[in-house]
Amino acid sequence: MGEVAPGALGSWDPTHTIKVSLDTVVKLLQYPNPDFPVNEEANTLFLSNNSAFRERAQDWAVKYAGAPAAETHSASYGGYNRKLIDPYIDAGYDKDAVVEAFKYCGIDRNNGQDYTLEEAYQGDILARLSDAE
Structure with missing residues (x-):
């Protein structure tokens, strides 16, 4: 686990540089080569549900690598950050x-960025959702 697929680097010799590797x-x-996956779970998701794979990859890129949030997330959530909406879902x-x-x-979209909602707003949202049922 954590190794490059067998044979990916070919037979090494002293003329290979770190750049080549x-x-x-x-x-x-x-x-990616699905016949030699490094991460079996990711490979299975990639092959069986590619859109879920891409969504998870984007989430992890944002969470672990500081990548910007994808527009598709905020667009499908009315411009709000998904992390604000998901707890209610x-x-x-x-x-x-x-x-x-x-x-x-009147909740601020904050340009699709995550932030902490004030408790009063959380109560207003829950009241509105309860009225809608």
Whole structure:
């Protein structure tokens, strides 16, 4: 585990530089080989549900590598950061209803960036969601 696929670097000799080795690793990342996966779980998700794979990869890139949040996330969440909306979805509310409640309560989109909602706003959102049911 954690090794480059067998034979990916070919037979090494002293003329190979670190640049050649890194170029090979970059190519493996750009063009993954499903026959020799380093991460079995990621490979299975990649092959069976590519959109979920891409979403998880984007989430991890944001979380662990500081990548910017994808536009598709904020667009499908009414311009709000997904982390603001998801707790309400996890509680059983419909995503569109949550987005509507955020808009109704005047919650700032903060350019799609995550932030902590004040408790008063959380109460207003829950009240709006309860009224909508």
